[in-house]
Amino acid sequence: MDFRCTDCDQVFSVTTRLWRCECGGVLELSQRPRFDKDKIDPKASALWRYRAMLPAIRPENIISLGEGWTPIVSAHAYGISFLAKLEFLAPTGSFKDRGTTVLVSFLKELGVQAVVEDSSGNAAASLAAYCARAGIHCKIFVPASASPAKLAQMRAYGAELIPVEGPRENASLAVQQAAQGSYYASHVYSPLILEGTKTLAYELWEQLGGRAPDAMLFPTGHGTLLVGAYYGFRDLLEAGLIEKIPALHAVQAEACAPLYRIYKENLTELPDLPHGETMAEGIRIRRPVRWRAIIRAIRETGGSVVTVSESEILAAQRELAHQGLYVEPTAAVAVAGLQKMRPHHTLTGRGEWGEGGTGEGSGERSLIAVPLTGIGLKAPSQSDFSDF
Ligand SMILES: *Cc1c(COP(=O)(O)O)cnc(C)c1O
Numbered sequence: 001m002d003f004r005c006t007d008c009d010q011v012f013s014v015t016t017r018l019w020r021c022e023c024g025g026v027l028e029l030s031q032r033p034r035f036d037k038d039k040i041d042p043k044a045s046a047l048w049r050y051r052a053m054l055p056a057i058r059p060e061n062i063i064s065l066g067e068g069w070t071p072i073v074s075a076h077a078y079g080i081s082f083l084a085k086l087e088f089l090a091p092t093g094s095f096k097d098r099g100t101t102v103l104v105s106f107l108k109e110l111g112v113q114a115v116v117e118d119s120s121g122n123a124a125a126s127l128a129a130y131c132a133r134a135g136i137h138c139k140i141f142v143p144a145s146a147s148p149a150k151l152a153q154m155r156a157y158g159a160e161l162i163p164v165e166g167p168r169e170n171a172s173l174a175v176q177q178a179a180q181g182s183y184y185a186s187h188v189y190s191p192l193i194l195e196g197t198k199t200l201a202y203e204l205w206e207q208l209g210g211r212a213p214d215a216m217l218f219p220t221g222h223g224t225l226l227v228g229a230y231y232g233f234r235d236l237l238e239a240g241l242i243e244k245i246p247a248l249h250a251v252q253a254e255a256c257a258p259l260y261r262i263y264k265e266n267l268t269e270l271p272d273l274p275h276g277e278t279m280a281e282g283i284r285i286r287r288p289v290r291w292r293a294i295i296r297a298i299r300e301t302g303g304s305v306v307t308v309s310e311s312e313i314l315a316a317q318r319e320l321a322h323q324g325l326y327v328e329p330t331a332a333v334a335v336a337g338l339q340k341m342r343p344h345h346t347l348t349g350r351g352e353w354g355e356g357g358t359g360e361g362s363g364e365r366s367l368i369a370v371p372l373t374g375i376g377l378k379a380p381s382q383s384d385f386s387d388f
């Protein structure tokens with residue numbers, strides 16, 4: 001296994017401390033393992049059932065807290081039925097644990113003893129937990145905007161927090177300097193993260209009895225879950241286990257929607273957007289690092305990018321809570337996106353709607369799956385909810 005630059009094709013050893021190429025490009029695995037259903041290990045803990053399809057790590061170095069293999073329950077919104085995959089039941093309360101378990105196990109295998117990171121939210125909370133478990137020192141540069149509940153969680157796991165004044169970008173600059181003497185365990189840049197998030201697709205295929213959903217919606221910031229799921233479904237397609245990759249839809253908050261701009265206007269460069277405020281803090285991302293891979297996955301699968309307003313996010317959060325599903329605003333974004341699919345797009349990319357119950361009797365019912373990415377308990381402003 002090697003890393004390769006997605007821009008200039010330069011190859012790097014996996015032991016490199018470079019977190020991106022000298023040319024500025026992002027790194028990916030030069031070769032990804034193939035999917036082999038006979039190699040699934042149902043006795044293994046959680047997503048490590050797919051260990052044969054993950055980067056090779058010795059058993060003693062696997063750092064797992066039981067992440068993955070999350071339940072699927074039915075839910076509905078705007079008259080559309082969908083399957084909710086309960087990613088918020090992960091050990092630290094968000095899907096980020098899928099990527100972190102692979103990344104931290106890989107770092108343990110490399111013998112890394114200290115890492116730095118600059119996320120203000122779920123990615124850092126997840127990293128702090130797995131580093132605690134692995135005995136790896138974890139230093140996090142946190143922007144002033146970080147949410148108090150998530151900071152408390154990082155601190156509880158024993159992470160060292162370094163406050164950084166000014167906008168979010170200042171924390172990124174600080175961590176990039178610190179990375180010279182440490183390992184930058186970035187959820188955004190590390191190719192290992194996508195190896196973890198791809199298991200979402202494998203699980204859906206297994207849990208649905210050997211089929212893929214027809215469409216999926218993701219709250220999308222840097223796109224690690226969307227692109228990872230795309231890889232996972234492509235693996236299943238190449239193994240001849242599914243006929244088609246689901247239509248992958250990205251949902252963004254109106255206030256911060258660079259992918260929407262790129263998609264709508266066919267841009268070939270990242271637009272320079274103002275700092276937009278949204279309660280969906282997990283996707284308040286102005287410059288998504290893997291935007292080219294996100295747009296490619298969306299176009300290739302017949303998906304789309306849509307935006308939702310702040311009041312639509314709150315309404316979707318409430319709608320889910322009234323079905324017993326308590327998620328943070330960022331997670332509700334994906335469900336709010338369901339109402340935007342009509343009339344401009346079809347959800348499944350094939351002219352079907354998959355509306356609640358309509359498929360019954362017709363023999364074919366389109367399946368829409370939505371990962372509910374983060375738990376409501378550490379949401380930034382619980383008080384916003386009291387109006388309901
Ligand atoms: C990080 C996060 C997202 C966005 O994930 P990306 O990989 O950046 O697209 C969505 N929901 C929650 C709860 C998150 O923590």
Ligand SMILES: [Zn+2]
Nearest residue numbers: 005008021023
């Ligand atoms: Zn390069």
